[in-house]
Amino acid sequence: xxxxxxxxxxxxxxxxxxxxxxxxxxxxxxxxxxxxxxxxxxxxxxxxxxxxxxxxxxxxxxxxxxxxxxxxxxxxxxxxxxxxxxxxxxxxxxxxxxxxxxxxxxxxxxxxxxxxxxxxxxxxxxxxxxxxxxxxxxxxxxxxxxxxxxxxxxxxxxxxxxxxxxxxxxxxxxxxxxxxxxxxxxxxxx
Amino acid sequence: xxxxxxxxxxxxxxxxxxxxxxxxxxxxxxxxxxxxxxxxxxxxxxxxxxxxxxxxxxxxxxxxxxxxxxxxxxxxxxxxxxxxxxxxxxxxxxxxxxxxxxxxxxxxxxxxxxxxxxxxxxxxxxxxxxxxxxxxxxxxxxxxxxxxxxxxxxxxxxxxxxxxxxxxxxxxxxxxxxxxxxxxxxxxxxxxxxxxxxxxxxxxxxxxxxxxxxxxxxxxxxxxxxxxxxxxxxxxxxxxxxxxxxxxxxxxxxxxxxxxxxxxxxxxxxxxxxxxxxxxxxxxxxxxxxxxxxxxxxxxxxxxxxxxxxxxxxxxxxxxxxxxxxxxxxxxxxxxxxxxxxxxxxxxxxxxxxxxxxxxxxxxxxxxxxxxxxxxxxxxxxxxxxxxxxxxxxxxxxxxxxxxxxxxxxxxxxxxxxxxxxxxxxxxxxxxxxxxxxxxxxxxxxxxxxxxxxxxxxxxxxxxxxxxxxxxxxxxxxxxxxxxxxxxxxxxxxxxxxxxxxxxxxxxxxxxxxxxxxxxxxxxxxxxxxxxxxxxxxxxxxxxxxxxxxxxxxxxxxxxxxxxxxxxxxxxxxxxxxx
Ligand SMILES: Cc1ncc(C[n+]2csc(CCOP(=O)(O)OP(=O)(O)O)c2C)c(N)n1
Numbered sequence: 001x002x003x004x005x006x007x008x009x010x011x012x013x014x015x016x017x018x019x020x021x022x023x024x025x026x027x028x029x030x031x032x033x034x035x036x037x038x039x040x041x042x043x044x045x046x047x048x049x050x051x052x053x054x055x056x057x058x059x060x061x062x063x064x065x066x067x068x069x070x071x072x073x074x075x076x077x078x079x080x081x082x083x084x085x086x087x088x089x090x091x092x093x094x095x096x097x098x099x100x101x102x103x104x105x106x107x108x109x110x111x112x113x114x115x116x117x118x119x120x121x122x123x124x125x126x127x128x129x130x131x132x133x134x135x136x137x138x139x140x141x142x143x144x145x146x147x148x149x150x151x152x153x154x155x156x157x158x159x160x161x162x163x164x165x166x167x168x169x170x171x172x173x174x175x176x177x178x179x180x181x182x183x184x185x186x187x188x189x190x
Numbered sequence: 191x192x193x194x195x196x197x198x199x200x201x202x203x204x205x206x207x208x209x210x211x212x213x214x215x216x217x218x219x220x221x222x223x224x225x226x227x228x229x230x231x232x233x234x235x236x237x238x239x240x241x242x243x244x245x246x247x248x249x250x251x252x253x254x255x256x257x258x259x260x261x262x263x264x265x266x267x268x269x270x271x272x273x274x275x276x277x278x279x280x281x282x283x284x285x286x287x288x289x290x291x292x293x294x295x296x297x298x299x300x301x302x303x304x305x306x307x308x309x310x311x312x313x314x315x316x317x318x319x320x321x322x323x324x325x326x327x328x329x330x331x332x333x334x335x336x337x338x339x340x341x342x343x344x345x346x347x348x349x350x351x352x353x354x355x356x357x358x359x360x361x362x363x364x365x366x367x368x369x370x371x372x373x374x375x376x377x378x379x380x381x382x383x384x385x386x387x388x389x390x391x392x393x394x395x396x397x398x399x400x401x402x403x404x405x406x407x408x409x410x411x412x413x414x415x416x417x418x419x420x421x422x423x424x425x426x427x428x429x430x431x432x433x434x435x436x437x438x439x440x441x442x443x444x445x446x447x448x449x450x451x452x453x454x455x456x457x458x459x460x461x462x463x464x465x466x467x468x469x470x471x472x473x474x475x476x477x478x479x480x481x482x483x484x485x486x487x488x489x490x491x492x493x494x495x496x497x498x499x500x501x502x503x504x505x506x507x508x509x510x511x512x513x514x515x516x517x518x519x520x521x522x523x524x525x526x527x528x529x530x531x532x533x534x535x536x537x538x539x540x541x542x543x544x545x546x547x548x549x550x551x552x553x554x555x556x557x558x559x560x561x562x563x564x565x566x567x568x569x570x571x572x573x574x575x576x577x578x579x580x581x582x583x584x585x586x587x588x589x590x591x592x593x594x595x596x597x598x599x600x601x602x603x604x605x606x607x608x609x610x611x612x613x614x615x616x617x618x619x620x621x622x623x624x625x626x627x628x629x630x631x632x633x634x635x636x637x638x639x640x641x642x643x644x645x646x647x648x649x650x651x652x653x654x655x656x657x658x659x660x661x662x663x664x665x666x667x668x669x670x671x672x673x674x675x676x677x678x679x680x681x682x683x684x685x686x687x688x689x690x691x692x693x694x695x696x697x698x699x700x701x702x703x704x705x706x707x708x709x710x711x712x713x714x715x716x717x718x719x720x721x722x723x724x725x726x727x728x729x730x731x732x733x734x735x736x737x738x739x740x741x742x743x744x745x746x747x748x749x750x751x752x753x754x755x756x757x758x759x760x761x762x763x764x765x766x767x768x769x
Contacts, residue, residue, distance in 0.1 A: 012527065024357055028195050035323075036357040040220060040297065040636065045555065046733055047527035049531050060322075060434040062356035062427065065502040067513030085515035102525035106736045107563050107728065108524035123516040128425070142747055 001064060003048040003056035005064045008082045010075025011100050012039075012047045015099040015146035019073070022150060026159065026167035027055040037062040048102075058165060071156065074147050075132075076100050081116045087125050095120075096132035096145055128152070133166050143181035147172075151187025195764060196360045198353045198376035199322070201324035202291060204262075204360065205331025208724050209321055210367035211235055211289070213253035215246040217606065218476045218635040219265030220300035221354035222293035223251075226263055227638075230647045234365065239638055239647050242573075242606040243268035247275045247290065251344075254288040255380065255553070257371035259335055260355045263291040266307045266573060273310065276344070280314045282380050283342035283397075294350045296471045299497035302553065302572065303349050304496060306472035307348050311449035315394050318346040318449040319399050319410060322429045324358040330446065333410060335693040339406075341397055348448065350471070352427040352498070371523060376674070402450040410446035413459055417441065420508070421463025421709050423456065423476055423487075427499075428469045433502040451479045457463025467508065471499055511589040529558045531734035532710070532750035534629050534700035537597070537674035540754070542566040542680050543625035547596055547688075548582060550578035552608070554600035555633040555702075563731045567598075574607025577615060577624050584620040592621040593688050598623065602632035603641040605655065615693050616665025623687045623694050624656060624666075629676075630701040637705070661695045668694035677757045712768040716742050720763040727764075 006023065008016045017038060024036040032055040039049045052064045066085050072093045074080035080095040087093065097117070104110040113119075114141045130152065136144040147168070154164055164184065172180045196204065200621060202225045214237045216226040230237035240246035244260040247515060249727040252259035269292045279288070292310070295301040317337055321330045327349070378386050396703035405411060416438035424432050425445040429450040432442060443459045445451070460466050460480070468489035477489030492507050493499070505512035529536055539559035542549055543566040551557060551567040560567035569579060580597035587595075599608045604626050615622045632638040637712060639645040644654035661669045668690055672683045679697070687694040700707050713734075721741045726733065734748035735755060742763065756764040 008392060011525065024195050028359065033359065034195060034357070038197070038351060038355050038357070040224070040355055045527035045558065046525075047532060050524040059358075060430040061501050062352050062358070062430065063500060065500045065513070067502075067515035078522060078525070081518050081520075082525075084516035088513060101733075101736050102523050103528050103561070103731065103733065106525045106733065107731070108737065109562070113520055113522060116518075119518055119520065123518070125516075127406075 001056050003059050005069045006049040006053040006071045007064055007069045007083060007086055008053065009079045010049055011079065011156045012045055014075040014076065015143060016049055016051050018080060018148055019146040020053055022167050022171040023053050025170050026163060027053070028052045029166060030159065033059045035062040037061045048082060050083060053104055071153065073153055075145055077116050078097060078112065079104070081113065081120060084120055084123065084125065089124060090126070092128065092156060093120060094128045094149060094156075095127050096149060098131070098133045098145070123128045124148065129149050130190060132187065135190070137184050138162060139183035140179045144180055147183040148187035151184035154184070154188055162179065175176045193359045193361050195357045196324045197224060197320070197355065197357050198327045198349060199224035199355070200228045201327035201360050202331055202347070202349070203232070204362065204384050205328040206235060206368040207232045207482030208263055208328070208363055208365050209332045209335045209728065210259050210365060211335075212367070213250065214263075215240045215243070215249035217243045217246050217268060218638045219268045219293070219620070220269075220635055221295060221349070221351045222263045223293055223635045223638065224710050225291060226647070229261070229561050237258060237647050238639060241641055243272040244275060247272040247279075250288055250290070251275060251279050253654050254284040254286050255373065257286050257373050259287045259368065259528060260289075261294070262444070265301065266292055266294045266305050267301065268292070269307055269310050270572075271391050273314070274311065277314045278382050279344050280316045281382055281387055281394055284338055284344060284375040285373065286368070287338035288344040289331060289334045289338060290344055290443065291347045291349060291453065292506075293354050294348065296350055299351050303568070306475070307346075308448055308473070308475045311346055311348075312475070314344055316449075317341070317447065317617050318348050318447045319446055319744055320348045321353055321446070322426050322428045322444070324356070324360045325355065327353065328360050332411070337404075341401055341614060343397060350426060359527060360443040368562065382418055394398070398450050402452065402639070405447050405450060406450040406455050409613065411426050411455060412444050412446070412652055413455070414438070414442045414444065415462070420465045421459055422465060422467050422469055423459070424469040425472070425476070428471060429503045431499055431504050432469055435505045436509070438519050445476065448476070451476065455761065456480060457483060457485070460487075469493065469499070469504060472496070501600070503687075526561065527558065528561070528733050529555065530703060531732055531748040532703040532752040533628050533675045534698070534702065535559060536730060536732065537623055537677055538625060538627060538681055538698045539564045539566040541684055542596065543729070545684060547684065548592055550576045550580040550595065550597045552597070552599040552603050552632070553602055554627070555628050556570065556598060556600055559598070561731070563729055574605050574611055574667050577622070580622050580624065581611065581615050581618070584622050591620070594625045596625050596684070598627055600633070601626060601628040601630065601642045601657070604657075604707070605641050609660070612664050612666065612695070621691065621693055623684075623696070625696045625698055628657060628697050628699040633702050637702070657697055666693055666695050668692055668693070671696065671697045671699050674698045675752055675754055677754065703752070707768070711753070712766060713746040713749035714744050714751055714753070714756065714764045715746070715767050716744055717765050720761045722761050724760070726758050726760070728753055730758065746752070
């Protein structure tokens with residue numbers, strides 16, 4: 001099988017590490033070779049962050065390059081736009097429509113771009129945009145945006161609910177497991 | 191045993207465990223930090239955060255001398271700090287095995303420069319291994335201990351951001367702890383005064399020759415013959431990119447040991463291929479070695495000397511097909527890292543910015559004070575350089591700068607290498623004003639304890655440095671503490687200490703808001719009728735405050751109710767949402 005590529009992008013502090021850990025675990029359990037490349041350190045402080053998840057029979061590079069991603073899961077609208085170039089022809093974007101102003105927008109040096117969903121769709125990409133923040137709040141915490149997105153993402157994927165559950169149980173701290181299972185179900189039900 | 195998905199750094203820690211390492215002393219630095227954090231989860235390894243890399247390496251040497259396998263880890267610039275012991279431990283060699291991890295950061299994801307640590311292996315004449323994924327991280331640690339003991343040398347394991355911070359599958363085994371080695375007093379081996387050192391140097395040269403011979407046949411280096419049109423010599427993550435692009439269509443010599451480099455192995459490989467190319471990030475170390483062997487090789491004539499490589503870059507440069515993406519035809523605002531909402535550093539930087547103070551800076555979360563709108567920093571070089579730099583600045587300009595220039599330095603950085611600079615201020619007498627930004631943690635690298643926090647790496651209570659007493663003992667009489675959430679107090683302290691006729695230290699003290707022990711206040715909200723749109727609060731650069739429809743607006747998911755903005759607002763527009 002040719003290596004498949006999933007990018008998880010967002011703003012430092014939004015919980016992308018838990019999402020990539022869960023995905024990595026899920027894919028490993030399916031018997032794939034897996035590589036997950038994360039960002040730690042400086043850019044975690046509210047900067048733009050990107051995580052690469054790759055799986056297949058044999059995965060070499062830990063990173064995804066421009067034009068390679070099959071999926072981009074984005075925690076924030078502007079970040080989806082920023083990484084669109086990494087999507088392959090006909091690739092799929094799954095994006096939380098939440099907008100978080102970056103510092104240049106806050107200081108007034110730049111403005112938050114408009115109509116991003118339309119613009120992303122124009123270049124032959126498929127865009128699935130929805131308000132994951134509201135669903136996370138409905139599940140019980142704004143922090144569960146990551147798992148709501150995974151729930152939504154699971155619809156594009158032929159992997160059983162049991163397998164997802166096992167991965168969640170292995171990666172999510174026990175105290176937050178129920179909340180995150182709710183978040184996953186809400187994302188999936190959409 | 192089973193396969194599991196491990197981060198490169200976690201796999202190094204597992205390797206330490208399996209290889210029977212007993213003592214690990216490190217100083218944090220991205221991308222090396224998690225190694226020692228993961229190692230600390232094994233009770234069999236005595237782990238610690240040392241105050242700096244030099245102390246860490248010397249502690250690891252001591253443990254090796256005593257007869258137990260030891261370890262230390264650091265980021266690339268940490269090696270500059272630890273270079274002094276390294277160059278001489280190369281001469282003494284070890285008793286039990288000693289392994290050092292140095293983690294490079296090509297692309298500078300989290301660093302102030304892009305130096306190539308391989309130069310240290312060559313300069314200090316110690317072997318260096320370079321893993322290309324997590325499985326190699328684990329197994330190369332074990333190999334490194336064997337080499338260390340067999341060749342009587344410290345061994346460096348070099349990683350980089352992509353290896354350290356990528357997860358891949360790893361096979362685990364059990365721990366095998368070698369028996370403690372006997373310690374025997376051996377002055378000619380361990381006391382490096384000229385008479386003895388002169389006798390050790392030839393041994394080092396012979397060792398390098400023996401290690402070169404080892405490199406010819408070691409399984410750490412391997413040839414993967416494929417198409418013979420092109421032969422690529424590479425290592426680390428570049429190996430992965432090369433395989434990703436070419437698979438078996440080219441031949442690859444993968445080097446797992448990057449110092450010393452083999453001779454015959456490379457010559458034989460070169461003889462079998464039509465075109466010889468070296469793919470290495472940063473400097474041209476392998477390429478230069480090939481040239482010395484008289485080989486016709488391409489390397490930096492094709493590839494850059496800076497930044498990270500990737501599969502597309504290698505494909506394009508070497509004439510293979512690379513996919514292309516479609517970027518949006520629109521200029522997107524950048525999203526740089528920012529000081530967190532409620533960060534205790536902010537109040538002090540606002541004060542410095544407002545009073546147009548020249549700030550000789552240092553490295554830590556507070557370096558973000560350099561960014562707009564605070565812009566309260568003039569220079570940042572390396573850890574500790576703030577205080578020593580301020581002293582030199584004041585020596586050069588005298589009273590004129592002494593009254594309007596400060597140094598800022600974090601608590602961990604002060605312990606690392608700020609203390610000696612402060613001694614110099616007192617001893618060589620400049621009227622300098624130093625601000626220690628004490629947020630009770632090593633923030634930048636993700637919350638490590640340090641000697642000022644009162645806890646050790648395991649979170650257990652530990653001896654706590656009394657910063658006030660320490661500064662006095664170092665020769666500074668004027669030492670005062672302020673709460674950076676209190677803007678009036680910050681301003682008074684800065685003005686008074688700059689005006690004072692002797693050197694002084696201001697300790698700006700409040701714990702990092704991200705610490706679990708710190709409870710957030712309810713978020714603030716804006717009374718839109720009161721907000722006069724003066725934008726004074728925007729001068730703080732707080733990510734929780736923005737202007738929406740002409741009025742200030744607070745993001746309740748980010749605000750922690752620190753009330754610094756409240757003190758700035760002349761119209762009482764900020765209100766507590768507390769019930
Ligand atoms: C020689 C060296 N070692 C390690 C690092 C990585 N590093 C950068 S800042 C820092 C410590 C910051 O802690 P502190 O001074 O307490 O400031 P804070 O981030 O908490 O504000 C570390 C470990 C480095 N840049 N240079």
